[in-house]
Amino acid sequence: MAEAMPDPPQLSWSDIPLDLAVLVLRRLPAHVDRVRFAAVCPQWRSAARQGLPLPRPLPLLALQDGTVYSLPSAEPFRLPACAGYRDACGGNWLFFSGEEGCFLRDPLSNATVTLPALSRVRLQYADDEARSLAWMDNNIDKDLDMRKVLFCSPHLIAALVRVRHLPRIALCKPGAASWWSVFVETRPPMFSDIAFHQGKLYGFDYIRSDLCAIDICVDNNTDDPSISGIRRVIEGTSIIAATLVDDFVVINTVYLVESSGALLMVKRGMYGIVKPASPDEEDGTVYPNGRNEFEVFQADFERSKWTESATIGLDQVLFLRRRCSRSVPVSQKEIPGNCIAFFENDDDDDTVWSVVSIRGHGKVDSKTSEVIHWKATHSSGNQDLTISFEMSISFEISGSTSLLEML
Amino acid sequence: MEVDKGKGEAEETRKVAEADRDTVTLKSSDGKLFEVSKEAAARLSTVLAGMIAGGSIDDNGTDLKQIGSEALENVVDYCNKHANSIPSAALISSSISFNTAPFKEPEEWERKFVDRLSHDALFDLVEAANFLGMERLLDVTCHKISEMMKGKSPDQIREVFNIKNDYTKEELEEIRQELAWAFYDD
Known part of the structure; x- marks a missing residue:
């Protein structure tokens, strides 16, 4: 010109x-x-x-107050459309529930999916024996206690909920007029995590360390989804919730996460020290000391077993979070692959802590959770994974955090 | 004038002579001649490799009408530098890096090579690399350009790259509304 x-x-x-x-x-x-x-x-x-x-771009880290970090940058942005979400549930979907109802929203496209209110609950009994327990579960007077929400398909939302302290699976089809169907059986698997993998819903039974396939059928007339059965597809060796190693309490948690087309089970051993919460209290609080160990297993459905993996893959990073775990492909130098990023203190979950029967406050010291570091653990090539460096990304966060991933 | 001289023995001998030479001569759109290592040209440019293999290299300067002399000088410079660097070492270092992506990280000298270029020269070079099918040079130049964009607002990018804001007010407003979170300059 x-x-x-x-x-x-x-x-x-x-x-x-x-x-x-x-x-x-x-x-x-x-x-x-x-x-x-x-x-x-x-x-x-x-x-x-x-x-x-x-x-695929690097994920966004979305905080509940609407602050977003576009990795690898540590500079915060405002994304008001994600302010106030409760959970991340796959794809870009965030789960909201409040006075304006219960819905999923993609904060980038602003698409929403309306869900039934958390008070619209129907119980589905596995058999007559379960039905005889109806008196126990019948008086659900409160909203569903959602532990994890999964967007499985535009017609199916699955959730891990707790009813009277027991984990149950709830399903619904989108729509304000539909219902959450909660599956009730006499001896429910103690699901600590669920995942949607290749069109099927799976749950991990923490107590027996089994992977269960949750079969779902859809009513021909109403299109309502319900559970037709729960099958144990991989039997594991049981996990001890907490062990003592030297002077440390090691608390074991398990995450299910899909990565490169495979379903992974990641065992995390988190080291902590028990200290009395106050001089006059007997029960202690576990203070994590920063040491974490991971073991990664891949589901081998053909042989019904877990196969231990020495690597996650040079092009993958696992972001572990009880409410939303992700495997993120990294193809550029900004974030090295074959890493696990996790929270030192996962959010408000006290399942594990109650299993350890540390009563009193029952969870890790909330003061330390004000500063949350994403730490990356690097595979050394053998079975033991040890922390070798801390990622440069370190945010001060007081709320919950989830990953959004762009398509 | 490239009048048809008759394809006979003369042509044959010329080809043989050419095959013996280890450089080829390239001619820019403005008629300047550049010598480049034949091996490096064939290795780095699919287009030049095809021309060399097909015998369509002109001893008196192969015409590259789409490429100006400054850009061609950079292309030739790059090829010759590459010929002098140790390519096997370059390959080894990129294959053991974390980066398993299709893009290989530029070597130190390649970084320096593009860092010294003006924006216009970079612009011309990326187009020349594209025209000549030089994948590696495209990697290096596109990498440089992407580095110049990272962390910048659209306004800053427009300034750096001399881009007029062609959006209508309405379009701009629409983009801003849709993507407000990504703009920290407003």
């Missing part, structure tokens, strides 16, 4: 061929950088559309 600036640069980069613009865009791993790229000019906006599918 004639009136262009005299010195550099003369050329306008909006004229760059679109396929070259796409090549540049593909090298931007942070979601926020891609969004900004597309906002620069109409040409680049169409390049961004043309370039699909792009390599």
Whole structure:
């Protein structure tokens, strides 16, 4: 252009061929950088559309107050559409429940899926024996106690809930007028985590260390989903909830997470020291001392067994969180692969702590959870995984955090 | 003038002579001639490899009408530097890095090579690399460009890359509403 600036640069980069613009865009791993790229000019906006599918960007870390971190940047953004969410439940879906009802929202597209209120609960009894327990569960006067919500399909939402301290599975189809169907059996598996893997719902029975397939059928007339059976598909060796190693209490938790098409079971041993909460209290509180050990197993459905993995994969990072675990492909240098990122103190879950029968406050000291470090653990190649470095990302967070992942 | 001289023995001898040479001569759109290592050109550019294999290299300077002299000089410079670097070492170091992505991280000298370029030169070079099918050089240049964008707001990117804001007010408002969270400059 004639009136262009005299010195550099003369050329306008909006004229760059679109396929070259796409090549540049593909090298931007942070979601926020891609969004900004597309906002620069109409040409680049169409390049961004043309370039699909792009390599998956690094995830966003979304806090409940609406603060978002676009990894690998430690600079916070505001994403009001995610403020106040309770859980992340797969894809970009966040779970909200409050006065405005119960719904899922994708904070980036603002798409929403309405769910039945948490008070709309129907019990589904496994058999007559379970029905005889009806008096126990009948008076659900409170809202469902949601432990984890999964967006399985546009027609199926699954949740791990607790009813009278026992873990149960609740299912619903979207819609304000539908119901949460809670499956009641006499001796329910003690599910500590659930996952949706290749079109099937699975639950991990913490006590027996079994992986259970949860079969779901759909009513022909109403389209309501319900559980038709729970089968143990992989029997494990039982996990001891807490052990003593030297002077430490090691608390064992388990996460189910899908990674590269496989279902993984990650055992985490978290080291802590028991200290009395106050001089006049007998019961102690576990203070984590920062040491964590991980073992990763892959579900081998054909042989009905867990196979131990020495690696997660150089191109994968596992983000572990009881309410929302993710495997995130990392294809760029910003975050090294074969790592596990986790919270030192997972959120408000006291399941594990009550199993350890540390009464009193019953969980890790909440004061320390004000500063949460994402720590990465690096596989050393053998079976023992040890912490070898801390990721440079370190946020001060007082609320819950989840990962959003762009498609 | 490239008048048909008749494809006879003369042509044959010329080809033989060419095969013996270890450089090829390239001619920019503005008629400047550059010598480049034949081995490096064939290894780094699919287009030049095809021309060399197909015998369509002109001893007096193969015409590359789409590429200006400054960009061609950089291309040739890059090829010759690459010929002098130890490619096997470069390959080893990138294969054991964490990066299993299709993009290989630029070597130190490649970084320096693109860092010294003006924006216009970089622009021309990325187009030349694209035209010549130079995957590695495309990697290096696109990497550099992406580095120039990271962490910047759209306004800052427009400034760096001399891009006029062509959006209408309405479009801009729409984008801002949709993606407000990604703009920290407003």
